[in-house]
Amino acid sequence: MGFPLAGVRVIDVSSTFMGPYCTMLLAQWGAEVIKVEAPGGDVVRKIGDVRGTSMGPVFLNVNRGKRSVLLDLKQDGGRAVLERLVAGADVVVHNLRPEAAERLGLSADAVLRANPRAVHCAFRGFAAGGPYADRPAYDDVIQAASGMAAVQGGAGGAEYVRTAAADKTVGLMGAAAVLAALRGRDATGEGQVVEVPMLETMAGFMLLEQQGGWVFDPPAGPAGYARTASPHRRPCRTKDGHLAVMIYTDAQWRAFFACIGRPELAGEPKYRTIRERTEHIDELYALLNAEMATRTTDEWLAELERRDVPAARVNTVTDLFTDPHLTATGFFEKVDHPSEGPLRLPRQPVRFGPAPFPGDHGERMPHAPLLGEHSLDVAREAGLDEHEIERLVTSGALGVPGRGRHTQDTGETNGGQGRRWQTWNTP
Structure with missing residues (x-):
């Protein structure tokens, strides 16, 4: 073709x-x-x-x-x-x-x-x-x-x-x-x-997720998107580096809570659905950052991959040239x-x-x-x-x-x- x-x-x-x-x-x-x-x-x-x-x-x-x-x-x-x-x-x-x-x-x-x-x-x-x-x-x-x-x-x-x-x-x-x-x-x-x-x-492009309550006329709430606005939204520090972890769906949060030995958190009303989690995102990201610091980057990557939770190590631009996936796909x-x-x-x-x-x-x-x-x-x-x-x-x-x-x-x-x-x- x-x-x-x-x-x-x-x-x-x-x-x-x-x-x-x-x-x-x-x-x-x-x-x-x-x-x-x-x-x-x-x-x-x-x-x-x-x-x-x-x-x-x-x-x-x-x-x-x-x-x-x-x-x-x-x-x-x-x-x-x-x-x-x-x-x-x-x-x-x-x-x-x-x-x-x-x-x-x-x-x-x-x-x-x-x-x-x-x-x-x-x-x-x-x-x-x-x-x-x-x-x-x-x-x-x-x-x-x-x-x-x-x-x-x-x-x-x-x-x-x-x-x-x-x-x-x-x-x-x-x-x-x-x-x-x-x-x-x-x-x-x-x-x-x-x-x-x-x-x-x-x-x-910006308003897709940032328009918030201003989608409605008159506005039903403030503009912005709480998850991306959280000061805790950043690559997490591990024992030996940094790791990006993006936990989004109900299943992914349940898997993470089980991973840290706190499965009961999935049943708390403020964490049960995406709406409630978004409203309490600062708490969740603070918890995530605290937990990531307890293990190495490789340990977390192996555990999160096993549980199908999205994560990636933080690459520099130079790292891209030796990234194993980009190498394998002939990028x-x-x-x-x-x-x-x-x-x-x-x-x-x-x-x-x-x-x-x-x-x-x-x-x-x-x-x-x-x-x-x-x-x-x-x-x-x-x-x-x-x-x-x-x-x-x-x-x-x-x-x-x-x-x-x-x-x-x-x-x-x-x-x-x-x-x-x-x-x-x-x-």
Whole structure:
């Protein structure tokens, strides 16, 4: 069985985390993704770029499976090439603010004029029609505006989740929205316009369990969710480390009470049902933390697994690379990148068809592209002849590694493979 999005072409004019995460998922599911980059490239190329190659670790992760085309969309020639790419695409994704999208020919109207069957997906900080619509937004801003930072900090004051939770969640929502829009396009034959606003997406994400009594109008109680708000909700300290234990159902609590030699607690009214347990969650979590301190992590894991109570040791990010389950399932794959050498990258976790993972039958995600690596190929596929391509390269509207006004020889060698070019990293 092939990948479900095979044959779908995506033009990705997004940068940083959110849009590229969306299009990486589409690429992992089989779509052809053409990443359009401006001179200088996606700013994420520079994050953690300790080698000075504009291939930082975030970029290497989130842009796997894509082809890079460098276009200067401030030039008429660059915009003309983009219009050709849009005309042959199924999906166009960008995270430009409305006025920039209009100026560069990427508004919904412009895209659908060029290709009436296209899916136009625009990531926005805030939905159109509200007073925040034109404001810039990043992950931290949306964590704050959506209530996530306040919930994370609790009584101690607002705190950010220490990962780009909003960017990645909204990117995932965008991928789902694109799939729904493609289904609609295929059913009607007409293009689809998709707006994925960060604030509204994350507000809905937060309110799922945090709305509390404010589900009712007028409110029947406070907002929030007592279990996640408990100050005792944290990994438990054991004799020799930490352990995450999540006891939720009636059966799991009965098993835990029996495990600590206090089965009678299951019969107490305040612990009998999930409603009562949630109301007394601080007591239960305090009990759990006290009991966990009496044994080692391995002793508890063995006991809780035997009783089918969910638990896991607390991994660091580094621990993931030696986790026995991730190792057994082949979660990480090793790839050879043309400029960065051997890399270890996470596979996409979703399984399609009878093969456990794409790599199990020899298929690998292509490497994250060098800036402008595929400019010539894509330009030719779009129908440009060699004379047109030469004119665009000379003007700087189309970027090709080693050529153009933004390219300079660093004078360094690259592991014996010839000169290293510092390409399009200057304004």
